[in-house]
Amino acid sequence: MKNSNLTINSKNPPISVLIITYNEEHNIGKLLQTINFADEILVVDSYSTDNTIKIAASFPKVRVIQHPFENYAAQRNFAIGQAKNNWILFLDADERLLSLLKEEILHTIQNPQAKDAYYCYRSFMFKNQRLYFSGWQTDKVIRLFKKEKALYSLEKTVHEKLIIKGTTGKLKSKLIHYTYIDYSSYKSKMIHYGKLKAVEELKKGTKPHFFHFYIRPVYQFLNQYLLRLGFLDGKNGLTICYLNALSVAVRFQELKKLQAD
Numbered sequence: 389m390k391n392s393n394l395t396i397n398s399k400n401p402p403i404s405v406l407i408i409t410y411n412e413e414h415n416i417g418k419l420l421q422t423i424n425f426a427d428e429i430l431v432v433d434s435y436s437t438d439n440t441i442k443i444a445a446s447f448p449k450v451r452v453i454q455h456p457f458e459n460y461a462a463q464r465n466f467a468i469g470q471a472k473n474n475w476i477l478f479l480d481a482d483e484r485l486l487s488l489l490k491e492e493i494l495h496t497i498q499n500p501q502a503k504d505a506y507y508c509y510r511s512f513m514f515k516n517q518r519l520y521f522s523g524w525q526t527d528k529v530i531r532l533f534k535k536e537k538a539l540y541s542l543e544k545t546v547h548e549k550l551i552i553k554g555t556t557g558k559l560k561s562k563l564i565h566y567t568y569i570d571y572s573s574y575k576s577k578m579i580h581y582g583k584l585k586a587v588e589e590l591k592k593g594t595k596p597h598f599f600h601f602y603i604r605p606v607y608q609f610l611n612q613y614l615l616r617l618g619f620l621d622g623k624n625g626l627t628i629c630y631l632n633a634l635s636v637a638v639r640f641q642e643l644k645k646l647q648a649d
Contacts, residue, residue, distance in 0.1 A: 401497045402427040402624035403469040404535075405479060408463045412481035413439040420447045422485040425494065426477070432467040436528070459584070472536045482566045483508040483510070487562035493532055496559065504554030505533035510565040514624040522618035522625040523611070523632075530556070531563065543591075555630030571627065578631045590645045596647075600640040609633035 405426040409416060421428060431444045434457030440598045444450050455466055468476065475497045496502055506529040512524035530550045537554040568574045609629050618625035
């Protein structure tokens with residue numbers, strides 16, 4: 389394979405790959421197969437009840453730590469604190485790296501002029517079909533960064549925000565994001581995210597009313613389906629846009645419940 393020597397080049401700065409998991413037996417093995425170039429692979433698991441730990445531990449480079457889950461930001465910060473190396477690649481279990489991205493990452497960390505953190509664009513996969521629109525066409529997250537320059541903000545506990553004290557860049561090659569397995573599991577995920585976002589809104593002191601209960605979900609759907617061209621993704625786009633709007637509706641219904649308690 390072209391540039392395959394990069395995976396064994398002793399001059400590469402060491403890099404740690406971090407993954408947080410909970411019941412990811414359907415994903416974790418497939419991801420771990422794509423990150424054999426890492427010097428350290430750390431899986432921080434919040435006490436999975438399936439075979440996640442067994443599968444992860446079967447890979448020779450993997451170190452598994454179980455840690456109670458408080459929220460996504462706190463769990464990610466804990467994982468960063470356990471990493472042995474300064475360069476960190478933080479991945480989700482449902483993400484995959486192709487060869488071009490692996491090579492670009494290794495070239496990047498070899499560069500003495502490398503920035504402190506890098507965004508990765510992601511291709512959203514609906515089962516095994518890529519969504520080209522529906523708001524995902526510009527989806528990017530910081531995945532590669534220097535440990536000493538980064539920390540997740542505890543103000544956002546879902547869809548976490550990584551605070552970078554330094555310079556940022558963008559990688560050209562894309563991550564593959566297999567977040568949609570089937571309707572029921574994605575719906576459950578969106579409901580779960582909605583409930584977590586409700587806690588954020590509670591901390592901010594948001595007082596939900598008609599606008600939040602009705603206008604916000606409708607706007608979310610119309611924005612992704614029409615303005616972000618979700619209709620061009622056909623039935624799959626309609627499904628994703630609806631479920632994302634459902635998450636917004638759940639957020640404010642849950643917030644109402646929390647404030648009533």
